[in-house]
Amino acid sequence: DQQVKQNSPSLSVQEGRISILNCDYTNSMFDYFLWYKKYPAEGPTFLISISSIKDKNEDGRFTVFLNKSAKHLSLHIVPSQPGDSAVYFCAASDNSNYQLIWGAGTKLIIKP
C-alpha cells in the first residue's frame, strides 16, 4: 500500500506561470516532508522541506504547503523556468527511523 502518493505522472506548464505539484499521504505519523528534483541519470537534488508543525515553507521560487487535516502537501514553483523541467519526488519520514517514503514522482515539463 502506497503511503505517499503523487497521482499526476506528468504536468505541463507554460514558462513564467505557476507550477503546482501535489502529494498525498496516508500515515499520520509522518512529521517531515521533503521535495526532491531529479534530472535523468543524475541523483535527486533536495529542494525544500517542511516540518509537520508548520503549514508553509518558502525558499525563493519554491513554496511548500502542508495541510495536515487533509494529509496533503503541494509544491509551488513561481515563476516556472525551462530548467525546472525534471521529475519531482515527494518524500516523507517519521521520527522512528531513517527511511524516506517516496512518492512515484511527477514529471514536470515547462513549455516555452
Place this chain on the structure above:
Amino acid sequence: DTEVTQTPKHLVMGMTNKKSLKCEQHMGHRAMYWYKQKAKKPPELMFVYSYEKLSINESVPSRFSPECPNSSLLNLHLHALQPEDSALYLCASSQVHPSYNEQFFGPGTRLTVL
C-alpha cells in the same frame, strides 16, 4: 562542501565479475545510504549506516555487500550480479536525526550487468 561524490560514473560488468562502488562525503554526516533506482521509479533503499554501523538492510541479496570504512566513505561490493541488477546506484548522506532527514545524494553510478 555540500557534495556527495560517487565513483565510477558508469560500470559495465559480467555476471562473474567482482567490482566495487565508492561514495564519499565531507559534510560531517554520520548517516549514509545506498539506494537503487530503476528508470521512472523512486529510489529504493538498500542499506543505511549510522555512525559507521549497519543499521538497516532492506533484505538485499548477499551479492551486494556494503562497507563503511570511516565516517566519510561508503563502499558497495558487487559479486555475481544478475542482469536485473542493472540500475542507477545512488549514495546519500544525512545528519543522524530521523525527524529532519534531508538526505543529500551523489550523482550515482550507472551499472550495467551483462
